[in-house]
Each structure stands twice: as C-alpha cells, then as structure tokens.
Amino acid sequence: MGIRVAVAGASGYAGGELLRLIAGHPEFDLVAATAHRQAGAPVTAVHPQLAGLDLTFAATDPATLADADLVFLALPHGESAALAAGLPESVRVVDLGADHRLRDADAWSRYYGGPHAGAWTYGLPELPGQRAAIAGATRVANTGCYAVAITLALAPLIAAGAVAPADVVVVAASGTSGAGRAAKAHLLGSEVMGDLSPYKVGAHQHVPEIKQATGATGLSLTPVLAPMPRGILATVTAVPTGDVDPRGVLADAYADAPFVHLLPEGAWPHTAATAGANSCHLQATVDVDSGRVIVVSAIDNLGKGAAGQAVQNANLMLGLPETTGLSTFGVAP
Numbered sequence: 001m002g003i004r005v006a007v008a009g010a011s012g013y014a015g016g017e018l019l020r021l022i023a024g025h026p027e028f029d030l031v032a033a034t035a036h037r038q039a040g041a042p043v044t045a046v047h048p049q050l051a052g053l054d055l056t057f058a059a060t061d062p063a064t065l066a067d068a069d070l071v072f073l074a075l076p077h078g079e080s081a082a083l084a085a086g087l088p089e090s091v092r093v094v095d096l097g098a099d100h101r102l103r104d105a106d107a108w109s110r111y112y113g114g115p116h117a118g119a120w121t122y123g124l125p126e127l128p129g130q131r132a133a134i135a136g137a138t139r140v141a142n143t144g145c146y147a148v149a150i151t152l153a154l155a156p157l158i159a160a161g162a163v164a165p166a167d168v169v170v171v172a173a174s175g176t177s178g179a180g181r182a183a184k185a186h187l188l189g190s191e192v193m194g195d196l197s198p199y200k201v202g203a204h205q206h207v208p209e210i211k212q213a214t215g216a217t218g219l220s221l222t223p224v225l226a227p228m229p230r231g232i233l234a235t236v237t238a239v240p241t242g243d244v245d246p247r248g249v250l251a252d253a254y255a256d257a258p259f260v261h262l263l264p265e266g267a268w269p270h271t272a273a274t275a276g277a278n279s280c281h282l283q284a285t286v287d288v289d290s291g292r293v294i295v296v297s298a299i300d301n302l303g304k305g306a307a308g309q310a311v312q313n314a315n316l317m318l319g320l321p322e323t324t325g326l327s328t329f330g331v332a333p
Helices: 013-023 080-085 105-111 130-135 145-159 207-214 246-253 303-317
Strands: 003-008 028-035 070-073 092-095 121-123 139-142 168-174 219-225 232-238 260-262 280-286 293-299
Touching: 003 013, 013 028, 013 303, 070 080, 070 303, 080 092, 092 303, 105 207, 121 130, 121 303, 130 303, 139 303, 145 168, 145 207, 145 219, 145 232, 145 246, 145 280, 145 293, 145 303, 207 219, 246 260, 246 280, 246 293, 293 303
Parallel strands: 003 028, 003 070, 070 092, 092 139, 121 139, 168 219, 260 280
Antiparallel strands: 168 232, 232 293, 280 293
16 A cells, blocks of 8 residues: 545546546555535546546545545635644645635735635745755645746745845736636637736735745736646746846756756747646846846646645655656647
8 A cells, every 4th residue: 555645626627637646656545536516426527537547526524535644635715724624633734725825814814815724834845945844744835826937936036136026027827727627708718719818917816925935025916818728937027136147046046956947048938848747947038128137937837836736745745755756747749
C-alpha cells in the first residue's frame, strides 16, 4: 500500500486534474473521490479522460475522507474550512480554495465576504523559506492561479530591491477552466470563441494574496478571459529602483527551482508550452521607452495554478521529492 490520498470536490476541473496526477503518482493510492451533485456517479461519467479509473464519487463528508493520510480539498471558495475542521488532526490537508490563504481578516471580508477561517501555511514552495515551512505543516493553503503566475514573476524583484513595491501593473489572460465547471452563459463556446473580455477589473480577489506573497504595496490587476480551455499569461510591469538586470535577479532566485524556467533571452512564454505541466515559464526585459521592468509569466492554471501545485505541496508535506509524479514538460501541439 502507498500513501492514502483523497480528493474532495473531485468532479470539478481542478479535481479531475488531481485525479489524473494521483493516478500517475508512484507513491499515492487514491482511496476516495467525493462530489456533491455527482455523488453516486462513476468518475468516468464526468471525467472521460480517466477511462480505466474504476471509482464512484462518494458524498462529501468528513467520514468519507478521515481514513486518508492526506486530503486535497478542491471545493468552491468558502466551503473548505468547515470540512477541514471535521477532519482528524492526523490527516494532512491541502486546500485548493481560498479559505486559508489570507492572513488579513479585513482583506478576506473585502474580497470574499463571510467569516475569516484563519491562515494556513502558504503553499508556494518557490518563495524563500516556504519549502521548509510546507514540509513541516499539516495544513497548507494552495495558491490562487493568477497569484502564482504573478508572484513568481514579481516576488524576487521586490525582495532584491530591484523594483518599487508600489505601482505594479498586471494584465493577465486566463483560459475558461479558471472559472470552474458550473454552467454559465458567458462561458458558452459561442460566447467565448473569437473574443477577449476583461472581468473583475480593479477588484479581483487574488490582489490581496499577491500583495501578501510579494510585498507589493500597490497593484492593479486586469484579468482577461481568453478563448482557450486552460493557461494563464501574465504581463507584470513595475518601476525599477535603479539600473536593473531583471533576468539576472530571476535567474538567481530560481537557480534551484525545478518547475520555474527562465527562458533564453529573446524567447517569450506561451501558454501552450506549459499545458499539462507543473511549470512556470518566465521572461524579462526593460521597456526601452518607459524604463519599466516587464516580466511575462506563463502557467497552466490547472497545473502550477492548481492541481500540480497541490501535488508539489503534498510531496513536500509527506517527505517526498517535490517533483514526484509531476512533469516539467508541456503537451504540444
């Protein structure tokens, strides 16, 4: 028997990607996959890409999950805290929702509403000191998808004093799977195809998380819905504090990071190159006109932005190499 893992909210896109990664993980045994409306249905009825996985969705309750060594919570925001509170302390938990990311209760209330459930260890291993913190934790809050793409581009530059923490501007495009699997009219194929549309302009819920993780003090984020199923491309700009080599700063920061790749000079990130991988591709330059530092970041929002990141965190929590069961290579075309 391997390490017993379970997935709550396994019928969603992130949950399905977790099931795929767990099925290919050499140390994990999937012992439960739970859902709400799909409880009682075969997993393959919802996730046909998992043909051969002989498992039925169970109802989402603590008793179903309590025998696992580690539980992934892939639930809508606001639903993780109550379920996690019903699990034994001996069960490790990785929460893919937002419930435990923010330290500031006022920021939670402002962007999400409802009671603040308290902060867990933040699940971005590439931040200084976080690998050790995650390895020693039993409760880890996975990052938001926009948050990881932007944080990996920005945090080392602020930490090195290379850019000012104020006046950070981000425009980031995301695939439709970032909005979840619930049926919504604006996500219909006929609405999305051939169209780009901004949303939650000036008020996206990942802003306080990004500021908390990077040290930014002022950040403007414009998210854009793109006609693709998965992927995030973030363009991050900031004001330099002097004569800056942003590529050098990023190269030093991620020299030992297996999933973060600074591309060769002149090569720019593509979302398709990260599809199916747990990788983040970065490129940086200085704008010849404005002098602003520009960093472009690409991830798979269901990979490094959700399920892949969750498995990376789980590996560290369980004392495994963080790369176990994860690929750095994307799927193309």
